[in-house]
Amino acid sequence: MSGLDNKVGKLLRPEVLALSAYHVPDAKGYIKLDAMENPYSWPEDMVAEWLERLRGAEPNRYPDPACADLKAGLCQANGVPAGAELLLGNGSDEIIQIILMAVAGPEVTILAPEPTFVMYRQIAVSLGLRFVGVPLREADFGLDLDAMLAAIATHRPAVVFLAYPNNPTGNLFEAADIERILAAAPGLVVVDEAYAPYADASFMPRVLEFDNLVVMRTLSKLGLAGLRLGFLAGAGAWIGQFDKIRLPYNINVLTRISAEFALEKLPVLDGQVRCLLRDRAVLAASLAQFDGIRVYDSRANFILFKLLKHDAPQIFQALKAAGILVKNLHPAGGPLAQCLRVTVGTPEENQRFVEVLRALLG
Numbered sequence: 101m102s103g104l105d106n107k108v109g110k111l112l113r114p115e116v117l118a119l120s121a122y123h124v125p126d127a128k129g130y131i132k133l134d135a136m137e138n139p140y141s142w143p144e145d146m147v148a149e150w151l152e153r154l155r156g157a158e159p160n161r162y163p164d165p166a167c168a169d170l171k172a173g174l175c176q177a178n179g180v181p182a183g184a185e186l187l188l189g190n191g192s193d194e195i196i197q198i199i200l201m202a203v204a205g206p207e208v209t210i211l212a213p214e215p216t217f218v219m220y221r222q223i224a225v226s227l228g229l230r231f232v233g234v235p236l237r238e239a240d241f242g243l244d245l246d247a248m249l250a251a252i253a254t255h256r257p258a259v260v261f262l263a264y265p266n267n268p269t270g271n272l273f274e275a276a277d278i279e280r281i282l283a284a285a286p287g288l289v290v291v292d293e294a295y296a297p298y299a300d301a302s303f304m305p306r307v308l309e310f311d312n313l314v315v316m317r318t319l320s321k322l323g324l325a326g327l328r329l330g331f332l333a334g335a336g337a338w339i340g341q342f343d344k345i346r347l348p349y350n351i352n353v354l355t356r357i358s359a360e361f362a363l364e365k366l367p368v369l370d371g372q373v374r375c376l377l378r379d380r381a382v383l384a385a386s387l388a389q390f391d392g393i394r395v396y397d398s399r400a401n402f403i404l405f406k407l408l409k410h411d412a413p414q415i416f417q418a419l420k421a422a423g424i425l426v427k428n429l430h431p432a433g434g435p436l437a438q439c440l441r442v443t444v445g446t447p448e449e450n451q452r453f454v455e456v457l458r459a460l461l462g
């Protein structure tokens with residue numbers, strides 16, 4: 101070890117040194133079906149109108165720290181109940197970080213079912229918090245309610261994260277199970293609705309019904325991943341405290357103006373979502389026809405599948421060699437062994453993926 105490595109290793113917390121960085125592969129030139137992006141761009145006249153709106157931006161000034169108009173637009177578009185307040189984040193990733201910074205301390209535990217969105221664990225560990233993952237049922241990736249309730253009783257978590265629908269499995273947990281968890285949890289329960297546009301189920305209308313519930317959403321999976329805008333809805337008592345930790349200018353001027361504009365054009369994005377829902381069904385049906393694949397039900401814009409007769413890492417590499425990028429979940433192990441996750445793309449992209457896969461599965 102060099103002298104510098106030694107210095108770094110001495111100064112930084114061991115949990116930081118032990119982390120591996122969140123790896124994002126270079127996707128240039130690939131059919132990109134790995135990151136739950138909406139594949140559609142905007143019609144040309146809409147792009148022109150957007151650029152015209154951006155003309156009004158003042159990059160020499162700090163951005164608006166309150167974003168009142170944007171929040172009003174988000175509340176309306178997302179059915180946020182009257183009386184609930186919003187916290188905006190640079191993606192919902194930042195909101196996870198804000199929540200965990202607010203509870204961080206010695207002996208504090210964060211809990212989530214697993215497999216789930218990896219940032220809950222990653223951010224908790226980076227802040228020196230204990231993270232408890234409770235295995236989902238292997239058969240269908242549903243919540244193991246008894247195990248969840250037992251873990252909650254044992255570990256008394258400050259925060260429970262529930263991705264609804266879950267990533268990378270794509271399923272929705274039972275609403276009744278989430279109600280039981282809300283009743284049992286001594287701390288906050290974050291229902292993460294990143295895939296709300298595709299799910300047709302939500303706790304948003306009920307966010308004020310439980311005093312320990314907050315609901316998190318993002319514009320990323322709807323079709324605005326590049327803007328980095330997520331939000332948390334809940335009682336002012338929670339949101340006001342979290343807002344103290346938010347850096348004052350976390351929403352930049354280009355994001356604010358672009359998101360306000362996109363919310364005015366919601367029918368365009370909703371139309372894209374309808375196409376993706378239709379194509380999710382087509383893609384799932386195509387995958388289900390293959391012998392040797394188990395397809396999991398999805399309420400999101402991606403599909404998880406397990407290879408029963410082939411090696412997932414090998415198929416992943418062969419897809420990549422054919423110019424198609426999906427997510428290889430095999431390295432996560434456990435119930436995700438031999439699993440790949442494909443994002444729903446355009447009909448042409450989906451078809452190409454299915455054709456290549458067909459050739460590979462022989």
Ligand SMILES: *Cc1c(COP(=O)(O)O)cnc(C)c1O
Nearest residue numbers: 191192193217267294318320330
């Ligand atoms: C993608 C994803 C997020 C992160 O969304 P950003 O707003 O882009 O940071 C959060 N939660 C889940 C479950 C996700 O899949």
